[in-house]
Amino acid sequence: MDHFTYKNGELYAEDLPVATIAKEVGTPCYIYSTATLERHYKVFSGAFDGSNALVCFAVKANSNLAVLKTLANLGAGADVVSGGELQRALAAGIPASKIVFSGVGKRPWEMETALKAGIHQFNVESEPEIRVLSEVASRLGMEAPVAFRVNPDVDAKTHAKISTGKAENKFGVPWQDVSRIYREAAALPGIKIQGVDVHIGSQLTDLDPFNNAFKRVRELVEDLRREGHDITQVDLGGGLGIPYDGTIPPSPASYGAVAIEAMGNMGVQLIFEPGRLIVGNAGILVSEVIYVKQGAERKFIILDAAMNDLIRPAMYDGYHHIDTILEPSSESIRELADVVGPVCETGDTFARGRELPPVEAGDLVAFRSAGAYGAVMASTYNTRPLVPEVLVNKDQFEVIRKRPSLDEMLELDTIPTWLDNGK
Numbered sequence: 577m578d579h580f581t582y583k584n585g586e587l588y589a590e591d592l593p594v595a596t597i598a599k600e601v602g603t604p605c606y607i608y609s610t611a612t613l614e615r616h617y618k619v620f621s622g623a624f625d626g627s628n629a630l631v632c633f634a635v636k637a638n639s640n641l642a643v644l645k646t647l648a649n650l651g652a653g654a655d656v657v658s659g660g661e662l663q664r665a666l667a668a669g670i671p672a673s674k675i676v677f678s679g680v681g682k683r684p685w686e687m688e689t690a691l692k693a694g695i696h697q698f699n700v701e702s703e704p705e706i707r708v709l710s711e712v713a714s715r716l717g718m719e720a721p722v723a724f725r726v727n728p729d730v731d732a733k734t735h736a737k738i739s740t741g742k743a744e745n746k747f748g749v750p751w752q753d754v755s756r757i758y759r760e761a762a763a764l765p766g767i768k769i770q771g772v773d774v775h776i777g778s779q780l781t782d783l784d785p786f787n788n789a790f791k792r793v794r795e796l797v798e799d800l801r802r803e804g805h806d807i808t809q810v811d812l813g814g815g816l817g818i819p820y821d822g823t824i825p826p827s828p829a830s831y832g833a834v835a836i837e838a839m840g841n842m843g844v845q846l847i848f849e850p851g852r853l854i855v856g857n858a859g860i861l862v863s864e865v866i867y868v869k870q871g872a873e874r875k876f877i878i879l880d881a882a883m884n885d886l887i888r889p890a891m892y893d894g895y896h897h898i899d900t901i902l903e904p905s906s907e908s909i910r911e912l913a914d915v916v917g918p919v920c921e922t923g924d925t926f927a928r929g930r931e932l933p934p935v936e937a938g939d940l941v942a943f944r945s946a947g948a949y950g951a952v953m954a955s956t957y958n959t960r961p962l963v964p965e966v967l968v969n970k971d972q973f974e975v976i977r978k979r980p981s982l983d984e985m986l987e988l989d990t991i992p993t994w995l996d997n998g999k
């Protein structure tokens with residue numbers, strides 16, 4: 577459920593016509609809905625009412641400070657994967673005690689910042705990493721609270737590029753080494769073993785892989801406890817999918833039931849790291865049709881948004897539903913077209929052979945479900961300014977990241993002195 581709906585014949589974001597925002601901010605632009613963010617967070621966290629659970633929003637899905645602050649106000653924690661994301665989460669008012677730090681390549685300065693901030697947990701992904709963390713913590717006279725991310729070797733049955741829980745993936749410590757790694761880590765100075773972490777992939781639309789992974793983790797916790805480790809935290813990661821193309825994923829409630837069935841009576845604090853589920857359907861990308869071009873074999877709708885603004889279709893074959901901002905009448909014919917951007921890459925194609933109502937130059941369209949892994953993955957390829965972001969709250973909106981000017985972009989480059997010729 578989201579708050580982007582047709583009213584009076586045009587698409588609204590909550591109580592505001594999308595066209596009004598697009599006119600003021602320009603296109604392309606991302607528009608997020610506060611009510612949708614809040615609803616999704618509450619539905620997810622509500623699945624764990626009465627359980628000892630900490631919901632840590634996966635900041636990499638959407639790291640805008642205004643989005644983070646909206647979630648912080650609801651009590652969300654954060655799952656961060658870099659020193660930069662840690663700084664964002666703290667700046668948005670998420671308490672360090674609700675922040676977990678994931679990622680395979682943490683550097684000493686990032687560990688130091690996180691230790692000094694007093695984060696809840698490091699999700700450690702390798703033996704070299706735990707040795708560096710031990711050194712950093714010892715040097716500071718501190719103790720790092722640690723869970724190892726384990727690789728349960730389960731198939732998440734999702735796109736290969738967002739599958740993370742198979743033995744062949746770079747994530748987590750190998751299942752057969754877990755026992756030894758915990759034993760050795762427990763003996764290291766500056767390390768406090770407290771948990772187990774697992775995250776098997778993203779956009780999962782089936783509960784079986786979660787169920788398999790969570791049951792394996794349960795057995796692991798029992799084994800580790802027998803081996804003398806005081807496991808009080810179990811981080812079950814993120815990954816629950818959203819409906820992009822009509823496939824309806826399991827509800828947070830049924831996902832929660834699977835987690836609680838596996839772990840509920842273990843006497844641990846459960847940690848969840850949902851990203852896409854919270855922000856995905858809370859955002860749209862609005863774009864203007866530049867040209868409609870009849871090619872030799874097919875029709876192309878050329879938009880002012882491109883792969884640099886929304887890379888999911890090019891990178892993951894991601895599907896986004898595309899709506900016209902004007903509500904099509906039920907009788908209006910549909911035409912097949914390829915929807916593309918202006919970037920000089922064949923990969924800059926949002927949809928092939930998509931059925932759409934007739935559009936012409938100057939019309940606005942909206943990519944639905946663009947709130948997760950959209951703006952955060954944007955680049956300036958083709959010297960296209962980073963796409964701006966807007967947050968709507970009922971009948972108000974504000975720009976929460978502005979579009980940089982071309983001058984601002986060019987100012988980041990410098991001409992070396994030997995090319996400058998004193999001019």
Ligand SMILES: *Cc1c(COP(=O)(O)O)cnc(C)c1O
Nearest residue numbers: 634678778814815849850851852
């Ligand atoms: C990406 C990621 C998440 C969030 O995944 P979603 O599919 O967006 O819920 C959670 N935890 C870790 C470790 C991740 O890398």
